[in-house]
Amino acid sequence: MLEIHGPFLRPEELFPTAGPEVGARIEELVPNSLCPTSGKLILPIQGFLLKSPSHNILVDSCVGNHKTHPDDPEWHGRSDTRFLSALAAAGLTTADVDYVLCTHLHADHIGWNTRLQDGRWVPTFANAQYLMPRADEELQRGRDSDTYKESILPVIEAGQTELVLEGHRLGDCITLIPTPGHTPGHVSVRIExxxxxxxxTGDALHTTAQCQHPEWHFKYDHDAESAVTSRISLLEQAAESGCLVLGHHFALPSLGRVSAAGNAFKWEDLD
Incomplete structure (x- = not known):
């Protein structure tokens, strides 16, 4: 469920330890992923909808509308129907979502958790249980930021939140895999x-170029070295199992498989 698809920041800023040629390396591994005008990395912002016989599960909810982001004009005060239109195109309304699974609590993954109604923030998905990593909620609560007040606290106050730990299972098919580093409680999602x-993946990776270079630090990682460890572990699991891999910020179609390649990994897109 795609909300935004456009240039974000320059690769040298996003991956500060990757060296001055990081842009050229990303373009080599992921052609056409840099904006030809600005040189910025094009990052999709999207969520994933899982439909089972018994439940509809949304994995992350993007930036959202009317949220406060004074430092990012592309995110600040948005008023856009693309995300909810994608939900409708899948044959669902907001009332049909049973679970909202948050891989972590950064603003571009939780924005549609809430919507503005009569001047108040209310849960967008009125019938859903929201699963949030406990460690991330504690961190965001301590910061008491606009993001917390707008996209997290209203869901807690509505009694729709379950704070979860790594290894949490949702039914028989879904397991939350611990991938801390990008945030303290970050999880990826295994579906069987x-x-x-x-x-x-959530934000364990931000580009498929990190399959070849899992050592690259990312600008917004809470603990960059822990993120590297988690990233390598997740890639090893993906390569050993040959499973399907979906990345929130991977170049579209954001779907493929990972295989071992020497001391690193190789990404193969699937159409």
Whole structure:
């Protein structure tokens, strides 16, 4: 469920330890992923909708509308129908979502957790249980930021939140895999159904170029070295199982498989 698809920041800023040629390296590994005008990395912002016979599960909810982001004009005060239109295109309304699974609590993953109604922030998905990593909620609560007040606290006050730990299972098919580093409680999502497995990365990776270079630090990682450890572990799991991999910020179609390649990994897109 795609909300935004456009240039974000320059690669040298996003990956500060990768060296001055990081842009050229990303373009080599992921062609056409840099904006030809600005040189910025094009990052999709999207969520994933999982439909089972019994539940509709949204994995992350993007930036949202009317949220406060004074330092980012592309995110600040948005008024856009693309995300909810994608939900409708899947045959669902906001009332049909049973769970909102938050891989972490950064602003571009939790924005549609709430919407503005009569001047108040209310849960967008009125019938859903929201699963949030406990460690991330504690961090965001301590910061008491606009993001917390607008996209997290209203859901807690509505009694729709379950604060979860790594390893939490949702039914028989979904397991939260600990991938801390980008945030303290960051989780990726393993889906097992019909003898097949898929992984949703969250922000354990931000570009498929990090398959070849898992050592690259990312600008917004809470603990960059822990993020590297988590990233390598997740890539090892993906390569060993041959499972489907979906990345929130991977170049579209954001879907592929990972294989081992020497001391690193190789990404293969699937159409």
């Amino acid at each position: 159904s019909g003898g097949k497995t898929a992984l949703i």
